[in-house]
Amino acid sequence: MGTDALRMRGITKRFGRIPANDAVDFTVAKGEIHCLLGENGAGKTTLMKVLFGLHKKDAGEILLDGRPVEISSPGDAIAGGIGMVHQHFMLVGRLTVTENIIAGREPRSGFLLDYRRAREMVREISGRYGLKVDPDARVEEISVGQQQRVEILKALLREAELLIFDEPTAVLTPPEVQELFGVMRRLKASGKTMIFITHKLKETMEISDRVTILRDGRKVATVETARTTPARLAEMMVGREVELRVARPEVTRGERILALKDLRVKGADGRYRLNGVNLEIHRGEILGIAGVEGNGQLELEEVVAGLLKPAQGRVWLGAEEITALDPGAIRARGVAYIPSDRLRRGLIGSFSAARNLILGSQRGRAFAPGGILRHRRIEEEARRLVADFDIRAASVHEPAAALSGGNQQKVVIARELSRRPELVVAAQPTRGVDVGAVEYIHRQLLKMRGEGKGVLLISAELDELRALSDRIAVLYEGRIVAEGPSGGFTEQELGLLMAGEGK
């Protein structure tokens, strides 16, 4: 493997008094794919931001190809051959792919942009690494996976030798993940070095050469991927044994709690997002909805929660029809809702964790009799939930935006599950959370099931669906294309059905 492409030595970064990185040593060999693992809030993103010049380190040094460098801005990092593929892309939607990629490096003829040459540059570089893009498409019109490629090309055009990927797979569909891995392998073959952050151990095992584990801001170990197992990695991350698969005990199925009858929802373009969906959930049952995102999942969760009104069809909760009720009334009838887009729907970033923990109960006897918020009660409840759900926050007064991603998700889950719901709508409940939290969330959902609640689980993770669901329904282009006991599907069958190639 030759010399080390990157050595970070004794990196310390504090936010206030708490160190997010504590004397971290991190070495990446030239030409390897190095996976960075750690629980939510372990300090992965912080370490990468120090490397990319987005955070100023408090101590430590950075060596690139053996030479000490001072990186105090992204400009320095790019000049040093580092590229970062941002999770939330920093692209200009209205500009074309070409314009986005060459921004800041435009070939010019006179004062004007030489678009022809620019397009050639993009063609050349995308051909070289097999990253297919349409140079003339506008960025807002292409898929998330393609936008990610544009980000990668942007870094490559700036001659990056070391590429940082911070949770690139969190937003991709399974086929897109495979495409990304193909690209990463080609990049590796051409001598590039990559740092890859993920919470999915399967992906770590598949793509990486070595793994470095962080815990509470400290480095735990660096191991070779070939000589370890997912269980060992999980244990190092969490500091205890983790059940990667929780057991699903027998539960007797009770009466019907949710029924959807011939639901149709129209999108803005006039096409049906849900096209005649019929589903039932009984007490003590988890119904899993499998499908590639964008096939009606979002509409399904929002219709049940009352945020979206169907063009046709009816929704029943127990014996009561709730189709026309508003979200507040549905919530009051015992429907808990973990939304897939937690940042947009589930949290108010500028509110404290404690205030977020009463979102939806901001009125009423529990926390605000007479319309006056009882701060003491709210704080007590927040402390209880923070302890019960192991939410790591400096304090309950910390704004939600300052929590790490997994801890934000735990805030939503703690809030929703602590309200004694009758039905839980859980959409992508484990996205972006670490293995320990995944285990925890799975246990909670199974506990709800054990207590005779109904659970509607919408997930892009086949493992999760198969482990938790009693029955699985596959959603494809707004229709249920298959439904049955979860044991009745193999992973392969589900994959085909989700792609619309089943039967």
Next chain:
Amino acid sequence: MSGKKLFIDFAYSLGAVFFALLLGGVLIHLSGYDVREAYLSFFDGAFGNVYNLANTLMMTIPLIFTGLAVAVGFQAGLFNVGGEGQLYLGALASALAALFVRGLPPVLHIALALAAGALAGGLWALVPGYLKARTGAHEVITTIMFNYVGILLVAFLVKEYFKEPGRADQTSMIPASARIPELIPDSRLTWALFLGMLAILAVDYLLKNTSLGYEIQAVGQNLPAAEYAGIDARARMTVSMLLSGMIAGLAGSTMVLGVLHRFINNFSPGYGYTGIAVAVLARNKPWGILPAALLFGALQSGGMSMQLFARIPMDLMTLVQGLVILLVAAPALLEILAASRRRPKEVTPDGRDPDGHLQHQ
């Protein structure tokens, strides 16, 4: 909101004020005036003695109300630019209540006149608020239009129905029982200053301690999340517009009941608009309104004496005021606008995550 950020904001604003005064000094010098004399008369005029200070505070009072009005709208994500119109409606309503209701004891009479002003201002803001909530008509456009309509309507009513005989377009003097008593004898500073602080206190309490305040802020900070929580966003928007207009109306009431003692057409030098700068400078924090309003009050009263004693033309003074707004309020305004544009996607109004990592977008 962390104390540290609050402190940084404050220090920044203070620095910007000094810088603006410095730049103003350069301009004054370049125009051939004595800078020292100019600023001496400025500070003397604003804070020099009890009466000048009282004068400054007198000018601060309406700005407390108009600034607070804008801040309340902002809490629900609404930009109420209609303070000026609401102020005029409040002023006339208070004047009429003072003139035509007779035989009440002083405190009650004042309270009634204030209530009339708040009601009129509130109703004048309620219409744009309702239009926004029902049809999505942008409140900036509608409130600006309502400024014109309101100011002209009030002028027409006075001219046509309530004019005191004589040349000026004004009502007759209100009875003593409706006048807000003065705080310092022989000055025009009245107890309305405490009314302003009371309003701040009430808004602060509403936002921090009530379900309604929680919901208004939820709507302003993250509308989809507010809907998720079962909050009736339209109703909350309408209510916050109503509140905002009521407070702006009180600005007019306190001018009429405390200072002018009658309604005079075109009496306001733009308190409603200056209120926007006040709110922006205060970062829409209720208690920030007080120092921000004081700054603009001082600029006004100090500016007058600069004009009077250093013989500096008013235009130059307006320029210096403009500099303060540009340097102090404009960056803050940009920040607020940028944050509100980012809001749907990012949870970090402080821009803490430039790489937009999914976890903390």
